[in-house]
Amino acid sequence: MRFYTAEINGKEEILVGFDDKKVAYRLPVLAKLAPQLAFTDMNSLIAGWSASVREALVALAANADVLRGAAVQVAEVKLCAPIVHPRQDVICLGINYAAHGVEAGHFSSEDFGGERPYTIYFSKRVNRATATGEAVPSYEGLVDSLDYECELGVVLGKDCKGVSVSEAREYIFGYTIINDISARNLQTRHKQWYLGKSLDGFTPMGPCIVTADEIGDEQALDISCTVNGQLRQNSNTSRMLQTVCGAISELSQGITLQAGTIIATGTPAGVGMGMKPPVFLNPGDEIVCHIEKIGDLVNTIA
Template sequence: MRLVTFTPRAGDGREIGDGRGTTRVGALVEDGVLDLSDALGVADLTELLRRDLLGAARDVVARGGGSVRSREAVRLEPPVRPRAVLCIGYNYRGHTGDVPDPEFPDVFVKTPNTVIGPEDRLLLPPESECVDYEAEVAVVIGRSCRAVTPATALDHVAGYTIFDDVSARDWQGRTSQWTLGKSFDTFGPLGPALVTPDELGDPQVLDVELRHNGRLTVSSSTARMIFTMADLVSYVSQAITLEPGDVIATGTPQKLPEALAAPAPLADGDVVEISITGLGTLRTAVTAAPDPRGSGAPR
């Protein structure tokens, strides 16, 4: 299944309602989006996972229960609203050159304010002059787990989606702690859909590509990961009880040599497109955010 959280649109393209409490959960089907909310009694995918309704959702999809909305009649939201996004640093061989593999995953956190959906805009903060992108597979937890082994870790995964770990590199480099540089508002595009494990297949053989304004700047495979997705779920669960809807972003491949040779920070009007085998494409438009301090405020 390919599950989404969405907001219905009115006939003129406006979102229905006041923008609060109007989300619904659905499954992408050939004709559009199959609305599952009435059949399952849930308003979004995070609630569906917390109530352990993946099996029930599969039954509804199999029998074609619920109404189908055209793709134009819905606005896709972030598939889930995680408590936090647990991110992995260097996890693709070659990401930082010819160096030994680390002994343990490098785990850091992005805050919930970063998460936006596939139809939201990434806002460039006036406080940073070096905003960068990354292309990552996101693991979405479906069942609570604590201290699981790698052999059983993926039994607790609801599915996978695409994540862009956006970073203000100038802020990230100010200190040894990356939190602020990683956690500006909108710095976590997520989506477009949660793809269940049975639909995706082996998550360790996925091609990962990123295009910045149409230029290919990242091209690799999850086969190059140092720590597999099962390893990461197991490792993080040794310290944190993972809950349904939690996200583990599994790291980014290194940029291609030609992209490294000519760095291009994100700018107003840019478009970032991340395509991953089986997960689709996450397309994010970039916009300069207004300066909340006024035009004369110091940086």
């Protein structure tokens, strides 16, 4: 299944998609026949996800008459980020593809070089996630080196603590695309990466959340990014240094990861700071982040 958040008649509501990626169905309409589907937003849906909720959706998916009255064309509605207001900061993995580590070290050996025997974790403040189709602010006068980072986003479906690598997949609700927009001058100036990653508008996310069962092996997904039609990033999640399940397990040894937790799993090589000379984003640029089985996250720079 694919879950969207869309603005319809001035209100945010959840849409669910089944086999046809072009069509989705309004959950508030479906909930009139299945009250257990009466979720107010994506956070409440994830927290309330259960076998019975899934079974209700599967049953409705087979009822053509019901679906007809709830159907919308995805391309014709205003999509929001699937989780508009994350309950907590996004947990991010840094330098999680070897080739990205090399290019980052070339940009600044002081800030990105050296040995990395353990996974780098940091957090990213998100007051409101940016939707596909929305603009990302350039912050003229504050940011002089705006960069993109296409990443696989993981959304947990239930609380977990102390889980093993083999158990971790059981806690995943689904996957989305995140563009970890970064102000390199702020990121390197302050040494800690928090400020340079957390300006308002710096977390484009979407276009939807695809449930884990439809993704299958999350470590075998093509991931790419274009800027103004030029291919910049082109890799596969198999090249991650720390796997999705490895990160969940490692984090959960000392942290209770709550349902709805979002983990951004790192970006492959090809970011602007890795080019020679570096090429950063400017107003008017269009960034398209693509991940196999999920779709495209499209944003422009304002």
